Amino acid sequence: MELFHNDWDNILKDITSTKEFYNTMVLAKKAYETTTVFPPKEHIFDALKLTSYENTRVVIVGQDPYHGINEAHGLSFSVRPGIKLPPSLQNIYKEIYNDLGIIEPRDCGDLTKWAKEGVLLLNSTLTVEKDKANSHASLGWDFFTDNIIKKLNEKDTPVVFILWGSFARSKKVFITNPKHLIIESTHPSPFSANNGFFGSKPFSRTNDFLIKNNLKPINWQL
Numbered sequence: 001m002e003l004f005h006n007d008w009d010n011i012l013k014d015i016t017s018t019k020e021f022y023n024t025m026v027l028a029k030k031a032y033e034t035t036t037v038f039p040p041k042e043h044i045f046d047a048l049k050l051t052s053y054e055n056t057r058v059v060i061v062g063q064d065p066y067h068g069i070n071e072a073h074g075l076s077f078s079v080r081p082g083i084k085l086p087p088s089l090q091n092i093y094k095e096i097y098n099d100l101g102i103i104e105p106r107d108c109g110d111l112t113k114w115a116k117e118g119v120l121l122l123n124s125t126l127t128v129e130k131d132k133a134n135s136h137a138s139l140g141w142d143f144f145t146d147n148i149i150k151k152l153n154e155k156d157t158p159v160v161f162i163l164w165g166s167f168a169r170s171k172k173v174f175i176t177n178p179k180h181l182i183i184e185s186t187h188p189s190p191f192s193a194n195n196g197f198f199g200s201k202p203f204s205r206t207n208d209f210l211i212k213n214n215l216k217p218i219n220w221q222l
Helices: 019-034 046-050 087-100 112-117 141-153 165-174 202-212
Strands: 058-062 119-123 160-164 181-185
Touching (some): 058 165, 112 119, 141 165, 160 202
Parallel strands (some): 058 119
């Protein structure tokens, strides 16, 4: 069964054939049938569909999707076109400007272009109930997404893992390959951005590392 329509189908076939993944899919299906769940079910795996295993050069780990109407569309930190920028994304844009001098569009929080550039925008939990942050943490998505990180850790080609906040940083245990780079800081949330996120320069550090390893840098301009 093809879920992602690229090389992830083969890379993850040993994971998607497990009882754990099957159980998560059953629980998610029931949730969609009985409650309002985001993102729309056809967008659950968009991060993997848009950024193949081979093309992944950067991973930005999020916790779970935005839980407001029409916000989430399967990419961490990203919102659909026309949706007001969430505070964390506003701070990400501020850091991009301070780091690279890039002015991002204030009226667009859709990060699909980054995904197509090779930035895997991966939430650890892939679904959420409306207005209930982290409500699907018990569905078992972590088993699936932790294994995605483990598979990326196995890559011979260097990858940059950007871990913002304590939750994302907890995934560092899966990143053991010395070829890769881990960039970590506090979360871009207004509650913590001033305590280490601002000034951390993750975007220039990412590109410096990619260039040093003869890889194409990311065009962060949306």
